[in-house]
Amino acid sequence: MVENIDDGSKVILDGDTGEITADPTEEVIASYQEKIKKQQEMNAYYSSLVSLPAVTTDGVRVELMQIVLAQVISLGTRLHMQVICEGIETVEQEQLLLANGCSCGQGFLYAKPMIQYP
Numbered sequence: 001m002v003e004n005i006d007d008g009s010k011v012i013l014d015g016d017t018g019e020i021t022a023d024p025t026e027e028v029i030a031s032y033q034e035k036i037k038k039q040q041e042m043n044a045y046y047s048s049l050v051s052l053p054a055v056t057t058d059g060v061r062v063e064l065m066q067i068v069l070a071q072v073i074s075l076g077t078r079l080h081m082q083v084i085c086e087g088i089e090t091v092e093q094e095q096l097l098l099a100n101g102c103s104c105g106q107g108f109l110y111a112k113p114m115i116q117y118p
Contacts, residue, residue, distance in 0.1 A: 004022070005022045009022055009023050010022075010023055010024055010029075011023075011024075012024050012028065012029070012032055014032070066096060066100075069085075069096070069097070069100060070100045073085075073097075073100045073101050073102045074100075074101070077101055082104060083101075083102045083104065084102075084104045084105060084106070085097050085102050085104070085105040085106075085107075086105065086106055086107060087106075087107050088105045088106065088107030088108075088109045088110070089107050089108045089109055090109060091109065093107075093109070094109060
C-alpha cells in the first residue's frame with residue numbers, strides 16, 4: 001500500500017485502527033478532524049476526573065495512584081519484565097508495592113542518594 005502513494009499525496013494514518021487512507025476526500029478529512037476533536041474532549045474530561053476523590057458505592061475511598069500502580073506492576077509482570085519502583089519513602093508505600101507484586105525498589109526508606117565517584 002505505502003509503495004503506491006505518490007510523493008506529496010495526503011495520507012491519513014488512523015492510530016486506533018491501523019487504517020491508511022491515501023488521498024482522502026474532504027468528507028473523510030472532516031470525519032477524522034471530528035474524531036480527533038471528540039478524543040481531545042474525552043481526554044480533557046478524563047483528566048478532570050483525576051483530581052476528584054474516587055469513592056466506591058459503599059463509601060470507601062480509593063486512591064487513583066494505587067489503581068494505576070497496580071496496573072503498571074501487573075502489566076510489567078505479564079510482559080515478564082522486572083518492575084523496579086523508585087521514590088519509596090515510607091513503610092506504607094513499601095507495603096503497597098509488596099501487596100501489588102513489586103519486590104524491587106529504591107528510595108529514601110532504604111538509603112539516601114549516594115555520591116558517584118569517577
